[in-house]
Amino acid sequence: MSKTLTPRGRALRWLKNHRGLTEQPAGSNTDRRKDGIRAAQQRIGAWLVGLAWCGVWAANAALAGGVRIAEPWRWASVANIENDAKAKRNGFRGWTTNPASVLRADLVVIGGRGVHVETVREVHPPRPWRPYWLIDTDGGNTSPDRNGSQSNGGGSYRRRRTMSEVHGFALVNYPG
Numbered sequence: 001m002s003k004t005l006t007p008r009g010r011a012l013r014w015l016k017n018h019r020g021l022t023e024q025p026a027g028s029n030t031d032r033r034k035d036g037i038r039a040a041q042q043r044i045g046a047w048l049v050g051l052a053w054c055g056v057w058a059a060n061a062a063l064a065g066g067v068r069i070a071e072p073w074r075w076a077s078v079a080n081i082e083n084d085a086k087a088k089r090n091g092f093r094g095w096t097t098n099p100a101s102v103l104r105a106d107l108v109v110i111g112g113r114g115v116h117v118e119t120v121r122e123v124h125p126p127r128p129w130r131p132y133w134l135i136d137t138d139g140g141n142t143s144p145d146r147n148g149s150q151s152n153g154g155g156s157y158r159r160r161r162t163m164s165e166v167h168g169f170a171l172v173n174y175p176g
Contacts, residue, residue: 008105011065057140079114085170116151
């Protein structure tokens, strides 16, 4: 018996299935895989090939989850993601800085306005032994760990982020 995934689950599955991909060649912001970075860029807009791709990665996951995005190319810009989320348009239901309001497969903007975006896998509230929030993510165009560029790292990786890295959360309007 197979488990039916929710729209958010389908988005996260897309990210998991594409985890570990890296730019080929390094520093190119693209690759030549059949369903890799270039293919994701071309699904959103052919002119995006070779440009930063963290937003493109998030958009492809949301589209896999069935989100209706009128202008998916706008997600290639992290600043546009924030603007559209605040205006509740183009696939977004809102913007918050409160991690308690975030659901899995929403987006997290890292490093400040317009810097970097990743998709939330899980939010861990503070605990007595850990008095701060943790956010597990999947991100494109980041590094596999704290070393290297967090916003132009050249790969697709699962990460754990702290609130000190977070600028805010774009709440995605998944169906259902």
